Amino acid sequence: MSVLGFWLLALALYALVGILGGRRLIPIVGQLLVASLAIPALLLGWAEPYLQLTADDLLAPAWVELAYGLSFALLLGYILSDVIDLQLSPACLKIALPSFLIPLLAGLACALWVLPGDYSWLSAVGIGLLFSITAIPVLYLFLQSIGYPPAATKRLLHAAILMDFMCWSLFGLAQGSSHPISLLWPLLAAALPLALNLLRLRHPLFYSLPFFALMVLLHNLKLNALVFGIAYMLCLAAIRVPFQLPLPQRQWKLLMNGLAVPLILTCGVLRVDFHGIGAADSWFAVGVLLVAPVLSKVLGSWLGLHWAEPGASARIKWQESLLLNIRGLTEIVFLNLLLQLQLIDAIVYFGLLLMSLFSTLLPAVMGRHAYPSEAKSRYEIS
Numbered sequence: 001m002s003v004l005g006f007w008l009l010a011l012a013l014y015a016l017v018g019i020l021g022g023r024r025l026i027p028i029v030g031q032l033l034v035a036s037l038a039i040p041a042l043l044l045g046w047a048e049p050y051l052q053l054t055a056d057d058l059l060a061p062a063w064v065e066l067a068y069g070l071s072f073a074l075l076l077g078y079i080l081s082d083v084i085d086l087q088l089s090p091a092c093l094k095i096a097l098p099s100f101l102i103p104l105l106a107g108l109a110c111a112l113w114v115l116p117g118d119y120s121w122l123s124a125v126g127i128g129l130l131f132s133i134t135a136i137p138v139l140y141l142f143l144q145s146i147g148y149p150p151a152a153t154k155r156l157l158h159a160a161i162l163m164d165f166m167c168w169s170l171f172g173l174a175q176g177s178s179h180p181i182s183l184l185w186p187l188l189a190a191a192l193p194l195a196l197n198l199l200r201l202r203h204p205l206f207y208s209l210p211f212f213a214l215m216v217l218l219h220n221l222k223l224n225a226l227v228f229g230i231a232y233m234l235c236l237a238a239i240r241v242p243f244q245l246p247l248p249q250r251q252w253k254l255l256m257n258g259l260a261v262p263l264i265l266t267c268g269v270l271r272v273d274f275h276g277i278g279a280a281d282s283w284f285a286v287g288v289l290l291v292a293p294v295l296s297k298v299l300g301s302w303l304g305l306h307w308a309e310p311g312a313s314a315r316i317k318w319q320e321s322l323l324l325n326i327r328g329l330t331e332i333v334f335l336n337l338l339l340q341l342q343l344i345d346a347i348v349y350f351g352l353l354l355m356s357l358f359s360t361l362l363p364a365v366m367g368r369h370a371y372p373s374e375a376k377s378r379y380e381i382s
């Protein structure tokens with residue numbers, strides 16, 4: 001009962017911050033604040049001294065693992081659904097390539113510097129890809145909240161979708177390369193939309209409901225759900241069937257923000273050894289992982305934006321570089337995937353979790369109300 005009490009209190013904290021934040025705070029920002037600050041305090045200040053419960057005890061119940069697996073599969077599927085909206089254009093490619101490649105190379109270098117020698121090449125690739133990710137849902141919400149021009153919003157979002165598509169695809173292929181047979185069943189399952197299309201079934205729910213069911217099944221069977229999700233969305237795009245969520249948007253957001261994201265974040269944070277995090281080398285690793293991804297991503301985005309629109313002012317390129325550095329939900333799912341696969345340790349997880357919070361807050365801290373006016377005038381002129 002005490003374990004259940006901890007989880008109920010943790011979920012209540014997420015809900016409370018969401019209510020207090022209201023429209024002024026993007027949900028993932030409040031959730032990251034709770035995960036980074038409130039959950040460690042709850043564990044160290046209440047669960048351990050008063051309930052005599054360790055983090056392992058709180059993660060031990062079978063229902064926690066079941067809820068985590070279901071939440072993770074649903075959230076990963078929701079994020080991969082952005083692939084179907086990918087539209088390539090010269091400007092989109094010019095922005096995405098440097099914004100993807102420069103952080104990737106920086107991440108590989110940092111992984112070799114920070115990670116212990118016994119970690120695999122896949123760990124380094126995973127960290128490099130984490131450096132490159134832009135959180136599409138959070139970027140969209142931020143751009144909407146500041147009234148960014150529609151043309152600029154579309155261009156930035158398509159560049160972000162392309163970057164994330166490259167991240168998920170490369171990691172899925174890298175992960176599957178060590179176990180090629182594990183790719184067979186996911187790829188066969190991903191061809192389901194083609195079969196449904198031959199049967200002339202056109203309602204979007206005939207396609208989205210099996211997608212989420214197969215995501216959960218493949219995740220529980222330890223098969224490559226990532227490759228399945230990407231291939232399934234590419235098949236949907238090929239037959240031009242829209243992806244429809246199985247619940248209305250409002251109910252889906254309540255499920256994601258009220259249960260799935262808090263569960264995933266809390267499970268990840270509970271795996272961090274906070275008693276051993278005070279070592280000097282630990283803080284050094286956290287510091288590197290807090291600064292290097294932000295600097296490399298901003299640099300890569302600035303170069304990409306300059307390549308796409310050399311005539312734009314330095315101020316707009318700087319602002320949009322910060323916007324493309326937004327992390328949030330997409331990064332958290334990727335981060336938990338690496339932790340779940342034991343490709344990173346708890347210190348690396350915690351450092352990148354703090355980085356995700358910092359980079360998501362950075363555009364607002366640097367002056368969110370300055371964006372619309374200059375960008376609007378730029379796009380009106382062009």
